[in-house]
Amino acid sequence: MPKEHKLQIIPLGGLGEVGKNMTVIRYGNQMILIDAGLAFPEDDMFGIDIVIPDYSYIIDNRDQLLGVFVTHGHEDHIGTLPYLLRDVDTHIYATTLTLGLIHAKLKENSINKFQATAVKPGESIRLGHFKIEFIRVSHSIPDSVGLAIHTPLGTIVHTGDFKLDHTPVSGDILDIHKFSELGQKGVLCLMSDSTNVERPGFTQSESKVGQMFDEVFRAAKERIILASFASNVHRVQQVIAAAVKTDRKVAIVGRSMLNYATIAAELGYLKIPEGTMVDVDEILNLPSNRICIVTTGSQGEPMSALTRIAMNDHKKIEIQPGDTVIISATPIPGNEKSVAKTVDLLFRQGANVIHESASGVHVSGHASREELKLMLNMVKPRYFVPVHGEYRMLIKHGQLAEQLGIPEENIFIAENGSIIEFTKNSACIAGKVTSGRILVDGLGVGDVGNIVLRDRKQLSQEGILIVVMTLSRSSGRIVAGPDVVTRGFVYVRESESMLDEAKAKIRQTTERCLVSGNIEWALLKNQIRDVLGKHFYEKTRRRPVILPIIQEVP
Amino acid sequence: MPKEHKLQIIPLGGLGEVGKNMTVIRYGNQMILIDAGLAFPEDDMFGIDIVIPDYSYIIDNRDQLLGVFVTHGHEDHIGTLPYLLRDVDTHIYATTLTLGLIHAKLKENSINKFQATAVKPGESIRLGHFKIEFIRVSHSIPDSVGLAIHTPLGTIVHTGDFKLDHTPVSGDILDIHKFSELGQKGVLCLMSDSTNVERPGFTQSESKVGQMFDEVFRAAKERIILASFASNVHRVQQVIAAAVKTDRKVAIVGRSMLNYATIAAELGYLKIPEGTMVDVDEILNLPSNRICIVTTGSQGEPMSALTRIAMNDHKKIEIQPGDTVIISATPIPGNEKSVAKTVDLLFRQGANVIHESASGVHVSGHASREELKLMLNMVKPRYFVPVHGEYRMLIKHGQLAEQLGIPEENIFIAENGSIIEFTKNSACIAGKVTSGRILVDGLGVGDVGNIVLRDRKQLSQEGILIVVMTLSRSSGRIVAGPDVVTRGFVYVRESESMLDEAKAKIRQTTERCLVSGNIEWALLKNQIRDVLGKHFYEKTRRRPVILPIIQEVP
Structure with missing residues (x-):
């Protein structure tokens, strides 16, 4: 009998x-990775790109x-791949559309060759001790899957990002049978989207949005301009359907919208009836009631x-005036x-803007409480690890699982870096590995840290x-x-006397210091900082960064 | 017959x-001002206080x-008074609590003397051609009023901030009869909260929150910590009521919460049963199920x-662990x-946090659509000016009025600075006066403008x-x-070679310039900026502010 590992x-x-999803599954000395995503910077991460x-x-x-396995x-599932693949030589497994998007992303980052295997929902991959099964789920991008990872100690189910859409646009619904079958056979641990x-309640079906589009398109007497997430291919599909029904041509505007649509159409995920799409220059020559423009910017990105x-x-x-603008998205927190x-500016220009979530032109891609309960009751796991969420969401998802009968001690509210360890008869949090966040600013990966950010904040x-x-x-x-130069402090022209006084104070402080025979510039710089700090705080109640630079000639 | 003015x-x-409310009403050469409020800075107003x-x-x-007339x-109705009163000698008319809060605010700003008259809801003030009537409304602060301004050309009704609360905590409801009576007699123009x-639908009554407090307080086995807006005196009143019912003592923590409670209690707007309030040091010695702490911070303010x-x-x-934290507010956009x-951190510390609007621990202070309709139908104005709202809200409020039968041409979607002019038989937007925003940074009022803000942004x-x-x-x-000093750009220690290369480039550029006999430093500085800009963009894909400073000795 082979040796049993943890x-x-x-x-x-x-x-x-919410963001930068990445999880290691390890058995003995073999491991696989699920997802490699990025996060967008917080407000206080000045100048950081991702x-x-x-x-x-x-x-x-x-x-x-x-x-x-992706x-x-x-982006929050594939965006770290360009960095990871520079450090680690590995193989990517994903569905066809996911691979197409990864391919485009890597190419943008000048990575033209990588090893990959396209896997269909329902298929499995055997790797070492693992067998990894791809399970179809519904989400706001086609070809999304959850994973069942079969190991010698039992099966781990990872839902990926999911919702339960009974009337999906593609016709393919979440594989209820597979999740239930896994549950029936016995699942060691479930990791589920929080x-x-x-x-x-339940998250509405994507096709509800299509019905609303039909209504709005029919009612609009002039042009329609619709913004959504570029990656939501089903949404774009429904825009095209509504446009065809109301005899409108469709033009796509915005680089990322065009990229996604091109990849999705090439791979067969976006179906475009002949003669529907036209170039933006062409469409603007049509009568206004035959125009539909699809674009990016649903988040007010600058x-x-x-x-x-x-x-x-x-x-x-x-x-x-008379344009109907549809913002088919809700603002990300x-x-x-x-x-x-953006909505205000559009109204000011005379557009009629349809944007609130109550208007029915957007639905979420993630499961609400009732769907989360269904997932838990289908999979019936022995252990439960809520994932993909802020801390309070993990807690609340844990509480939900407890209500459904999973014992509190079998629910792990883990953190990035936690090692959740399973033996044949037990599970516990067994320690911690290095984890954290790396800030990317331009070409710099990790070279901006707390000191640089603190400086940027103070400068701002x-x-x-x-x-x-x-x-x-x-x-x-x-x-x-002494010369005094400022940026972002005050208008120099209106503050000349205050700056002249400052120069006099610098001169005084320096001469006093020189007379005393002190040639320790660090000390002098500190004195200048103190004197000027006090001077400007008194005059303005502001505390600019004060930076004395002293040069020396013989 | 007296001459008729506009x-x-x-x-x-x-x-x-939403913010810095301030409106002039002028007849001939007499004018009154309604409110004098501040706004909080937008995200891109770096370093601005208000x-x-x-x-x-x-x-x-x-x-x-x-x-x-306040x-x-x-704050968005009184916050500009400390500035206005330095520039203009005038008289303030407001209800008792409002005056108490103005008094405290002015004192904080070292204005100890000002002329003021306390006016009760239902009372009127005659000033020149005007008669100004105070009308009780409900809002999230006690003693709120709308105004009827009677002029020789007709009556203007200004709702102030309002909701219709049929079961208010104070017992005083919005003066339905007065608004209807004005409508019956004929109102020239309504200005209403958007x-x-x-x-x-309708905004829920403040007393609904009290019922929810009772439930939560009864269920909590350990301490209760509740955060709300300091100015929401009725909310604090309901906390005290729930605490008394469940035999808890109450301690107030946070300077502004304490200030508001003190003023409201002194003026009789907050009723505190003997022995309920204790100091925070004292309360911490009580058993945990007898503790209720009321505090600020419902907006996650740093x-x-x-x-x-x-x-x-x-x-x-x-x-x-076991503390119940109630955030009795919704986040301001x-x-x-x-x-x-904040909620996440509290959960991490082991608290149970009740915070979502669905949990019933907060209601808005502003009228929803059905109440706005009621106001329009009570007052039945000839002209309508939606106020107190972002542009899209004004548009939507205008559309609502149109649905209720006010002719489109009698609805004015105005802007700050617009002159809405009425004669006996007509009304129109007749021009514009100076308006805009003044940024306050520390002691500087208006000395930070676009250039300084742009610099701060680039620095950040x-x-x-x-x-x-x-x-x-x-x-x-x-x-x-040459010396090179950076702040907020890169870690110097890890970038030494890049900075050394930069120095060599500066030296080269300078020597080439000096050899050519050019002693135009501005030109040299530009060259250095170009050379370094390119150098650093290539190496880092960043564009720091580059500031060459050249000093000259004989």
């Missing part, structure tokens, strides 16, 4: 946050990594097409104000004031300066 | 925004100002008591993420890089430097 689940991202998980654990154990093609645990249109700053499209601002609040002078060591005198 | 409504703030309306129009016409004591025009408690950074209070972060994104060197004009050589 089975471990090690989340490296996605717990206590955030990726600290995956040093994978680098340290790269010889043991058998492959990466559940679907959203995003919408705070929402009661550079997106819809935001530019709203600001009357788009090269080709400007709002005409943190984007509420920028979306509201009150600006900077730089003092420069040249001292002669031999004569003990100031030979040039 | 009647004008001139909003200086509060239109196309925003006030540009009221140069009032300064320019100060001789004609008869008085300021509808209630919220905040909640996007919400269908320095507030609840945020500090959540971060385990409060001097006196730390979360104990823009605060969603900071509130969510990629930081700053300063180049300093001293040149000798006579020898045409670099005598000190």
